[in-house]
Amino acid sequence: MESRGEVAVEKQRVHLRPVTLRDAAPATLHLLPCEVLVNGPAPVGRFFTPAVRQGPDGLQVSFRGRSLRGEEVAVPPGFTGYVMVTEETGERQKGKQDFSGSSESDGQKDEQELVEAPESLERDFDRFIGATGSFSSFTLWGLETAPGPDAKMRGALAWPSLAEAIHAQVPED
Amino acid sequence: MAWSQPALLLSPLMLLVLTTPVQLSPDYHYFGEKGEGDTWELLRQQHQKGPMVYAICYCPLSRLADLEAMKVADSKTMSESERDRLFAKMEENGDFVGWALDVLSPNLISTSMLGRVKYNLNTLSHDTAAGLIQYALDQGVRVTQVFVDTVGLPEKYQERLQQCFPGIDVTVRAKADALYPVVSAASICAKVARDQAVKNWQFVEDLEDPDADYGSGYPNDPKTKAWLKKQVEPVFGFPQFVRFSWCTAQTILEKEAEDVLWEDSPTQDREGPERITSYFSKGPRARPHVPHRYFQERGLEPATTL
Amino acid sequence: MATRVDCGDRARAQQHVFLVPEYLKDASKKMKSGLMFVKLANPCSGEGAIYLFNMCLQQLFEIRVFKEKHHSWFINQSVQSGGLLHFATPMDPLFLLLHYLIQANKQGKFQPLDQVVVDDVFPNCVLLLKLPELEKVLHHVTEEKEIGNKKYYKYSKEKTLKWLEKKVNQTVAALKTNNVNVNARVQSSAFFSCGQVLDSKEEDYIRYAHGLVSDYIPKELSGDLSKYLKLPELSASLPNPPSKKLKLSDEPVEAKEDYTKFNTKDLKTEKKTSKLTAAQKALAKVDKSGMKSIDTFFGTKSFKKIGNVKNSKK
Numbered sequence: 072m073e074s075r076g077e078v079a080v081e082k083q084r085v086h087l088r089p090v091t092l093r094d095a096a097p098a099t100l101h102l103l104p105c106e107v108l109v110n111g112p113a114p115v116g117r118f119f120t121p122a123v124r125q126g127p128d129g130l131q132v133s134f135r136g137r138s139l140r141g142e143e144v145a146v147p148p149g150f151t152g153y154v155m156v157t158e159e160t161g162e163r164q165k166g167k168q169d170f171s172g173s174s175e176s177d178g179q180k181d182e183q184e185l186v187e188a189p190e191s192l193e194r195d196f197d198r199f200i201g202a203t204g205s206f207s208s209f210t211l212w213g214l215e216t217a218p219g220p221d222a223k224m225r226g227a228l229a230w231p232s233l234a235e236a237i238h239a240q241v242p243e244d
Numbered sequence: 245m246a247w248s249q250p251a252l253l254l255s256p257l258m259l260l261v262l263t264t265p266v267q268l269s270p271d272y273h274y275f276g277e278k279g280e281g282d283t284w285e286l287l288r289q290q291h292q293k294g295p296m297v298y299a300i301c302y303c304p305l306s307r308l309a310d311l312e313a314m315k316v317a318d319s320k321t322m323s324e325s326e327r328d329r330l331f332a333k334m335e336e337n338g339d340f341v342g343w344a345l346d347v348l349s350p351n352l353i354s355t356s357m358l359g360r361v362k363y364n365l366n367t368l369s370h371d372t373a374a375g376l377i378q379y380a381l382d383q384g385v386r387v388t389q390v391f392v393d394t395v396g397l398p399e400k401y402q403e404r405l406q407q408c409f410p411g412i413d414v415t416v417r418a419k420a421d422a423l424y425p426v427v428s429a430a431s432i433c434a435k436v437a438r439d440q441a442v443k444n445w446q447f448v449e450d451l452e453d454p455d456a457d458y459g460s461g462y463p464n465d466p467k468t469k470a471w472l473k474k475q476v477e478p479v480f481g482f483p484q485f486v487r488f489s490w491c492t493a494q495t496i497l498e499k500e501a502e503d504v505l506w507e508d509s510p511t512q513d514r515e516g517p518e519r520i521t522s523y524f525s526k527g528p529r530a531r532p533h534v535p536h537r538y539f540q541e542r543g544l545e546p547a548t549t550l
Numbered sequence: 551m552a553t554r555v556d557c558g559d560r561a562r563a564q565q566h567v568f569l570v571p572e573y574l575k576d577a578s579k580k581m582k583s584g585l586m587f588v589k590l591a592n593p594c595s596g597e598g599a600i601y602l603f604n605m606c607l608q609q610l611f612e613i614r615v616f617k618e619k620h621h622s623w624f625i626n627q628s629v630q631s632g633g634l635l636h637f638a639t640p641m642d643p644l645f646l647l648l649h650y651l652i653q654a655n656k657q658g659k660f661q662p663l664d665q666v667v668v669d670d671v672f673p674n675c676v677l678l679l680k681l682p683e684l685e686k687v688l689h690h691v692t693e694e695k696e697i698g699n700k701k702y703y704k705y706s707k708e709k710t711l712k713w714l715e716k717k718v719n720q721t722v723a724a725l726k727t728n729n730v731n732v733n734a735r736v737q738s739s740a741f742f743s744c745g746q747v748l749d750s751k752e753e754d755y756i757r758y759a760h761g762l763v764s765d766y767i768p769k770e771l772s773g774d775l776s777k778y779l780k781l782p783e784l785s786a787s788l789p790n791p792p793s794k795k796l797k798l799s800d801e802p803v804e805a806k807e808d809y810t811k812f813n814t815k816d817l818k819t820e821k822k823t824s825k826l827t828a829a830q831k832a833l834a835k836v837d838k839s840g841m842k843s844i845d846t847f848f849g850t851k852s853f854k855k856i857g858n859v860k861n862s863k864k
Contacts, residue, residue: 080589081598082673085550087585089578100567101624102633106505107479110564113629118480122448135481135497135504136354136488146569154625155566157550192583192605200550200587203565204626214506215360226542227616227635229728231569233538234612234639236724237762240687241716479629507620533595533769536761538730539614546599547613547636550566550587 084197085157091201098154098204102224104139104214129217130210140217144224145208147231154204295441296353298346298369299434300376301426302387307340311425314341318422319431324439331436334429343433344379346372347441350487351448357489360508365489369395374408381409389413391427393420449483476500565630567623570611570638574604581606587613588674593649594765598672601646602638608681612641643681644713645766648691650675651705652768660695660702663688710771711778714763718779721759722752732758757781 101119123132123141130141146152211218211225218224303311314333322330334341348368356363373392380387390409394401394416402416417423421431473496475482481501486493535545578585584605592599602611614637621633647667654666669675678684685701688694690713692703725732732754756779764772 081671083589084674085587086583087587087602089581089583089585092575092578098626099624102635103622103624104507104620105622106620106633107622107629107631108503108505109479110628110630112627113479113624114477115624115627115629118449118477118483119624122484133351133355133484136351136358137506138355138359149572150569151572151575153568153570155568156563157566159563192586197586200566214508215355223541223543223618224616224635227544227637230542230544230614230637231639233721233724233728233730233762234637234641237717237721237766238612238640238642239720240642241690241713241720505620533597536765538758538762539765543616543618544614544637545617546592546595547615548589548597548599550600 082196084192084194086193086197086199087155088199088201091203092153092205095153095202095205098152098206100152100154100206100209101141102209102211103134104212104218105134105137130212132212138215139212140215141210141212142217143208144211144228146206147228150231152206152209153202154206155200156203158199158201295350295438296348296369297434297438297441298348298372298376299343299430299437300380301334301341301343301430301433302380303341303426303429305389308425310337310340311429314429316425316428316432318419318428319435320421322432327432327436327439330429330432334433341429343430344376345433345437346376347437348372349484351484354484354486354488357487366396370401370404374405377405377409377412387412390415391420391424392416393427393431394418447483447485449480472496473500478502565623565625565628566636567625567630567634568636568638570602571640573607574638577604577607588672588677590646590672590675590678591649591669593645593767594769596649596768601641603677605677605680608683610641610643610646610678610681611638613638642766643678643684644687644691646675646678647684647688648705648710648767648771651691651703652771655705658704660693660704662700662702666703707771707774711775714767714771714775715779717763718756718759718775721762722755725755725759730758753781 099115099120101115119132119134123130125131126140128140130143132139132141211222213219213222314330314337316330316334319327334343353365353368356368357365377387377390387409390405390412392401392405392415398416398418402414405414405416406412420427422428469492472482472486472493475486476496478501481488481497482493488494488497534540539545574585585602586605587600587602589598590601591597600613602613603609604611616635616637618633623630623633650667650669654661664676664679667675667678688703689709691706691710693706693709694704695702760772760776760779760781764775767775
């Protein structure tokens with residue numbers, strides 16, 4: 072896939088599998104005030120979660136010897152959080168099978184109602200992405216002090232309500 | 245906040261002594277009036293991991309000879325069983341020797357020392373000692389003399405404590421735990437308490453099989469070093485039991501664990517050079533589009549990759 | 551942010567954290583496909599940016615990503631570096647179309663839409679033509695002609711500016727209801743109290759909204775819109791400076807670490823610590839919340855032992 076180079080990426084479509092949005096299991100998310108320079112499995116449930124304490128002024132924990140203060144943050148109203156993972160090319164056929172299998176298990180009735188996109192939107196060189204988890208809130212951590220209302224993230228979470236106004240259709244004359 | 249929960253930090257034994265004033269307070273009062281006062285001792289124990297225990301021991305001046313007769317000595321020169329025996333003896337003689345502890349969790353030590361505003365171990369020790377003295381004063385004990393084993397420069401430490409407690413005669417010495425029986429007694433209390441704490445440590449973390457054999461906890465103990473190396477988790481480092489601030493722990497983390505960057509991490513040259521070259525490689529493009537300040541202030545930018 | 555996955559381990563794959571409108575989940579019940587991320591020309595910069603199409607709801611979403619240094623996610627039992635958070639918010643497709651209409655207008659003639667929306671670099675732009683609602687709103691930015699059942703369009707700057715003014719107006723209203731600090735100069739927040747900060751001029755709101763809308767239109771059009779809105783030129787050499795310490799919220803300023811609070815609380819509960827000594831004050835500066843009760847360090851055994859001592863004293 073990488074060999075296709077930049078141009079291919081521009082042309083690619085990344086199809087989000089709709090079924091995964093319905094099936095995504097609840098996920099627990101923490102946004103840390105540090106960059107951990109690795110992606111991969113980590114025993115969060117053994118090292119981090121049991122050490123979280125409810126202090127007088129919010130949540131407390133320590134990570135790598137540094138003290139963190141945190142607060143639970145809800146996603147903006149009307150929104151749902153998803154964790155998504157792109158499928159590898161080698162995995163794709165398998166993914167397709169998985170997908171058709173699970174839609175069958177949804178029941179025959181549903182199958183007929185499923186709307187197929189008008190024409191083939193999926194091409195051979197496209198990629199696929201699926202939701203692996205969903206969430207309605209996460210824990211926002213600050214280094215030594217709670218992130219508070221002035222945290223950049225807090226401001227960012229207000230974006231959808233402003234975006235709605237900018238992109239709403241204008242009134243006709 | 246620090247001194248808001250002294251009762252919690254006080255050992256039950258100390259409470260016992262203080263809550264039976266009918267038997268004890270006349271003695272204190274008496275000796276206090278004599279102008280010689282009680283003797284206080286402090287001691288610090290430093291370890292690679294586990295909590296830091298501060299102990300004070302006190303004894304009416306008139307009973308100092310009795311304390312000496314117990315043959316208390318520097319805890320480091322004693323075996324564990326000897327220390328335990330002497331500690332038991334001190335408990336038996338609660339009518340003239342009392343003690344109190346302040347236990348600083350390793351997590352507190354790590355977060356203090358690694359904090360944005362560095363709170364060094366010496367200052368932490370000094371403040372804890374001062375806190376213990378103050379606690380005794382608050383309990384109504386008439387303190388007139390204080391002997392302290394030094395942490396850092398004895399002169400400065402003495403000056404600091406003297407300023408905090410102008411009415412008390414403060415003596416800070418190196419190796420005070422070998423020179424003054426009361427300091428020796430305190431050193432025994434601290435060591436016994438710390439050993440107990442380490443033995444009965446309850447890991448905050450849900451460790452599958454914490455290897456209990458972590459040695460003495462002293463930095464030069466090969467057992468301790470090996471334990472640290474074995475325990476290191478690539479993302480989380482060590483359990484909170486370990487003082488992350490400790491040099492040995494830091495070295496092991498640097499080698500064995502994933503890199504973690506904080507906003508106050510010392511240097512991040514990784515940014516600099518890359519940034520400069522990227523200006524050149526971007527070619528003739530004019531100044532890149534600067535998003536509106538609404539987006540800049542909220543860290544929002546158009547997504548360009550997935 | 552690498553798009554490729556470098557090993558077969560699924561858990562090592564890049565995880566993307568998204569916020570998407572709830573109704574996509576309901577809509578997905580009726581869909582087998584038709585949700586896709588594609589790269590299109592950002593109408594402001596012309597560079598590639600990610601958008602999300604929902605072919606069933608006939609909707610377009612813009613993807614903005616929250617990116618701040620020094621963040622990572624813990625997602626269940628995994629760690630994800632970068633700490634990015636993607637926002638998928640509904641977007642007016644006219645903004646994307648404008649980019650093409652303006653380019654096509656260089657030929658100065660009416661053209662069918664499928665000849666306007668062509669892009670060698672971002673061929674997925676043809677998906678825009680599959681949004682049927684688009685045709686109903688095209689009149690905001692074009693003159694149109696119908697010849698033999700086929701529609702032809704031509705970009706109209708006049709109409710577009712009128713349309714953009716409406717966009718600015720509805721953005722101004724939203725800025726006010728969202729309590730966004732729109733003050734032209736940053737220092738205001740440092741010198742004035744919160745109440746005064748709210749006292750922004752209408753002009754500040756319009757300028758701010760103009761700036762936001764300008765993020766979706768070509769630079770030249772942004773300049774024309776500024777004139778159209780009769781916004782006075784800013785004399786400052788650095789327009790639009792981002793503020794470092796600007797308050798995003800209107801909450802009252804409160805010291806993050808107010809130790810007096812703890813101290814007063816302590817005075818209530820601890821009778822004996824009635825006066826604060828220098829030592830206590832020094833100690834109060836340090837957070838020792840990590841301190842534990844001595845009880846937690848001792849097992850039940852030693853606890854019993856202490857109890858025995860107590861009994862033996864009696």
